[in-house]
Amino acid sequence: MKYVARIEVTLKPGHIDPEGETTRNALLELNYPVKSVRVSKVYRIIFETESIERAKALVEEMCRRLLANPVKDDYEYSVEETEP
């Protein structure tokens, strides 16, 4: 079966977000009255495995082993079957 996962990786609160700060400064230079900017990443991953339970377990592993840094990132995801 083919699955699609949507994984959002966000900095934990309190961690400095250099890309967000740079974006905020650029928006302020363009005269937008911006108070804060935080940037997060979304991974859309298509993969095959044998069941939805296994698909969710794989995504959890991918997050822990590669996509999210446990020290500074939070993550959340959804997984669903997709057409072959």
Next chain:
Amino acid sequence: MKYVARIEVTLKPGHIDPEGETTRNALLELNYPVKSVRVSKVYRIIFETESIERAKALVEEMCRRLLANPVKDDYEYSVEETEP
């Protein structure tokens, strides 16, 4: 009034996603059976302005002027009032 915008910027279909390719290769090296990975960015922006209509207009402008590249990016956003 204070507003929070959630803006997702995604590569248009057909455009090469080097970060997605790198992530895919790293996942394959870890033996995950991944077919494709696409990466998009989410900006969470807090700002002040006088009305929800003005807030949406500002976000549309920010996307066009800074956050999205009209040649290669699609974007979508939601805006809502937040506590002061």
